[in-house]
Amino acid sequence: MDLVDRILGTKAADSNGHTPMDSGLITDIAALTTPRRPGLWVPLARVLQRPHAIEVINGVFDKFEELHGDRGYRDDPAVVGGIAELGGVGPVVVVAQQRGSTTEENIARSFGMPYPEGYRKAIRLYRMAEKFHLPLVTLVDTPGAYPGPEAEERGQAEAIAKAIATMCGLQTPIVAVILGEGGSGGALALAVGDVVLALQNAIYSVISPEGAAAILWRSATEAEKAANALKLAAADLLRLGIVDGLIPEPAGGAHTDSAATIAAIKTAIVAQVDHLGRVPIADLLSARYERYRHIGTFVEPLAGVVAAPKTEPFWRRMMRGI
Amino acid sequence: MPFGRQRKEFPSHLWTQCPTCAEMLFNKQLARNNMVCTKCEHHFRLGARERIELLADKGSFTEHDVDLVSGDPLGFTDQKPYPQRIQQSQAKSGEKDAAICGTVRIDENQVELAVMDFDFMGGSMGSVVGEKLTRAGERALANRTPLIIVSSSGGARMQEGTLSLMQMAKILGALHRLDEAGLPYVSVVTDPTTGGVLASFASLGDLILAEPNALIGFSGARVTSETIGEKLPKGFQRSEFVLEHGFVDQVVPRSQLRDRLAYFLNAFRPSARDLRWSL
Numbered sequence: 001m002d003l004v005d006r007i008l009g010t011k012a013a014d015s016n017g018h019t020p021m022d023s024g025l026i027t028d029i030a031a032l033t034t035p036r037r038p039g040l041w042v043p044l045a046r047v048l049q050r051p052h053a054i055e056v057i058n059g060v061f062d063k064f065e066e067l068h069g070d071r072g073y074r075d076d077p078a079v080v081g082g083i084a085e086l087g088g089v090g091p092v093v094v095v096a097q098q099r100g101s102t103t104e105e106n107i108a109r110s111f112g113m114p115y116p117e118g119y120r121k122a123i124r125l126y127r128m129a130e131k132f133h134l135p136l137v138t139l140v141d142t143p144g145a146y147p148g149p150e151a152e153e154r155g156q157a158e159a160i161a162k163a164i165a166t167m168c169g170l171q172t173p174i175v176a177v178i179l180g181e182g183g184s185g186g187a188l189a190l191a192v193g194d195v196v197l198a199l200q201n202a203i204y205s206v207i208s209p210e211g212a213a214a215i216l217w218r219s220a221t222e223a224e225k226a227a228n229a230l231k232l233a234a235a236d237l238l239r240l241g242i243v244d245g246l247i248p249e250p251a252g253g254a255h256t257d258s259a260a261t262i263a264a265i266k267t268a269i270v271a272q273v274d275h276l277g278r279v280p281i282a283d284l285l286s287a288r289y290e291r292y293r294h295i296g297t298f299v300e301p302l303a304g305v306v307a308a309p310k311t312e313p314f315w316r317r318m319m320r321g322i
Numbered sequence: 323m324p325f326g327r328q329r330k331e332f333p334s335h336l337w338t339q340c341p342t343c344a345e346m347l348f349n350k351q352l353a354r355n356n357m358v359c360t361k362c363e364h365h366f367r368l369g370a371r372e373r374i375e376l377l378a379d380k381g382s383f384t385e386h387d388v389d390l391v392s393g394d395p396l397g398f399t400d401q402k403p404y405p406q407r408i409q410q411s412q413a414k415s416g417e418k419d420a421a422i423c424g425t426v427r428i429d430e431n432q433v434e435l436a437v438m439d440f441d442f443m444g445g446s447m448g449s450v451v452g453e454k455l456t457r458a459g460e461r462a463l464a465n466r467t468p469l470i471i472v473s474s475s476g477g478a479r480m481q482e483g484t485l486s487l488m489q490m491a492k493i494l495g496a497l498h499r500l501d502e503a504g505l506p507y508v509s510v511v512t513d514p515t516t517g518g519v520l521a522s523f524a525s526l527g528d529l530i531l532a533e534p535n536a537l538i539g540f541s542g543a544r545v546t547s548e549t550i551g552e553k554l555p556k557g558f559q560r561s562e563f564v565l566e567h568g569f570v571d572q573v574v575p576r577s578q579l580r581d582r583l584a585y586f587l588n589a590f591r592p593s594a595r596d597l598r599w600s601l
Binding site: 145146147148149151152153154155156157158160161162164165167168169184185188192204205206207210211212214215216217220226229230231232237240242288289292293295296297298299300301 | 387389390391392393394395396398399400401448449450452453456478479480482483484485486487488489490491492494495496497498499502517518520521522523524525526539540541544545546548550552554555558559567568569
């Protein structure tokens with residue numbers, strides 16, 4: 001039996017008769033139609049009333065004890081983390097990016113843009129999860145890492161790089177959920193996982209559409225065109241194999257019915273954490289390596305190999321198989 | 323021009339003006355001095371091939387993964403289509419993409435060397451660069467040799483969208499394995515190294531060496547001023563600044579780079595005693 005089969009190997013359903021991917025996730029690429037016009041993707045993911053991390057944490061987990069500080073400089077309010085009780089599974093470590101629902105809150109949390117100490121707090125909690133064999137759940141929602149001079153002085157790039165590298169080798173299951181906006185490296189520092197899920201209207205991009213428009217079109221007003229070209233909508237991410245499944249949202253978007261959205265997030269997280277917890281760590285790490293190893297599109301004429309686009313990457317095959 | 327002094331003739335294919343000391347430099351002499359100003363030691367950017375020649379023992383370079391070329395996964399078009407941009411860059415630079423990888427010897431140490439090429443689309447990292455660097459890391463692991471990556475890049479390549487972003491995780495995955503195997507990874511940071519490249523492999527070497535006065539920073543000046551409405555102070559994000567804040571080990575002038583690398587590689591080489599036990 002190959003690795004993939006072993007990892008997903010549990011073709012058997014759990015005691016409730018559910019298999020992990022039954023948990024209401026959208027994984028069928030063929031059935032996907034990218035909804036609405038591209039101009040709405042970005043505003044919808046950034047709606048102020050959209051359920052943010054703390055609201056999601058309080059809804060998904062039975063109990064949440066927040067832990068503060070990076071033990072080096074200060075506590076970054078843009079990153080929220082702690083130990084939470086996941087119903088039916090047990091304690092997990094949660095690390096999330098929190099943006100505000102009001103202007104005051106947004107200013108206090110620097111609009112969800114973490115400073116280096118935010119990422120160092122995240123790294124500390126990742127290590128804690130590893131040490132105590134707790135699954136790690138991350139919730140991603142940020143326009144990007146804070147780009148100011150203080151952040152540069154304290155090593156923003158190093159903090160992000162270390163967070164990504166730590167997640168690559170972390171010896172515990174990781175489930176990452178992109179709630180709203182996944183902005184570039186600042187999001188990836190929380191988003192390396194065994195399973196990466198996104199809400200149906202989330203976006204995830206290498207650069208903000210405004211930034212891309214300013215650089216490539218030399219005009220910030222072309223952001224809509226840039227958003228379309230960057231393929232940053234959740235449906236495109238699923239198609240490209242960057243996320244493994246989409247969590248459905250109510251028809252008008254997550255903000256129209258937060259309770260239903262949070263319930264869907266909970267179902268998905270419980271199913272994934274429960275499933276990954278049964279996979280041996282060594283297999284999990286190999287599969288995590290392979291998951292990222294195969295992302296990318298290039299042509300190698302002399303080797304006669306066209307690596308991508310594969311119609312169905314293996315991790316999706318894994319997920320479908322479950 | 324009866325009253326003016328006759329303008330001196332400095333045809334640009336023969337002469338380059340140093341931006342720091344304004345000295346006119348004869349191009350051939352500049353190239354012979356590895357693109358360092360002979361008067362004030364201003365470091366011009368050095369091409370990837372020239373960099374390999376500078377670092378490797380003579381004739382020891384064996385290139386790998388020569389034929390990897392980029393696809394167009396998103397069907398990306400801005401001012402012009404992405405495949406056209408790639409073709410133009412290939413025609414201009416003569417390279418297939420923005421990284422050159424190979425096995426070299428540096429002072430008799432076998433090393434995997436990967437050099438990024440800023441002339442190719444700003445050294446941006448897409449799937450090809452990600453794949454090449456990952457393979458270089460995996461080769462280093464398989465052969466149990468050190469890995470050196472010389473960065474020179476604006477960051478992740480926008481034209482491949484989120485796929486470019488994922489290359490950061492891909493390369494760091496390989497570097498993590500290298501780290502666990504106890505093999506040295508040296509990051510050499512040259513002008514400019516920013517964005518997703520600095521926020522991944524360039525910042526995580528066992529050793530990080532920077533060239534003098536190189537631009538090293540996470541966010542570009544434009545992003546900073548647009549996002550938070552502040553201007554970065556002068557001298558910010560330069561090698562010396564980054565050294566002062568503790569994020570690189572040394573700032574090494576180009577003329578000493580090879581010897582410095584050789585010294586560290588020799589120091590990291592497992593001693594004869596360890597080798598005896600591993601036999």
